Amino acid sequence: MSALPEAAPFLGRYVDLLPIRARSAFQVLSARRIDGAPCTLVLAGPAGEPDRVEAAFARVAAIHNQITHPRVPRVTARGRVGDQPYLELGCAAAI
Numbered sequence: 001m002s003a004l005p006e007a008a009p010f011l012g013r014y015v016d017l018l019p020i021r022a023r024s025a026f027q028v029l030s031a032r033r034i035d036g037a038p039c040t041l042v043l044a045g046p047a048g049e050p051d052r053v054e055a056a057f058a059r060v061a062a063i064h065n066q067i068t069h070p071r072v073p074r075v076t077a078r079g080r081v082g083d084q085p086y087l088e089l090g091c092a093a094a095i
Helices: 050-064
Strands: 014-022 026-033 038-044 075-081 084-089
Touching (some): 014 038, 038 050
Antiparallel strands (some): 014 026
């Protein structure tokens, strides 16, 4: 019996996704980047309109980039793949 093929990285960047919290507009997941670094991933939820979520992520990134504090994670990536905006926080998710 042959092994199952490994799944392609989500959004071309993330593996080992584990949902932490789901709300109608946003979802929070624990993830690992393909380079092995742990991160927290925030995505649009089922009721999240992609353009509005993307604008909200831009505001979050702007605020986080102004704050230097050990309890405020850095935004390490933000973007959109198709209709899926995403925000990556450079910290392991605490469950």
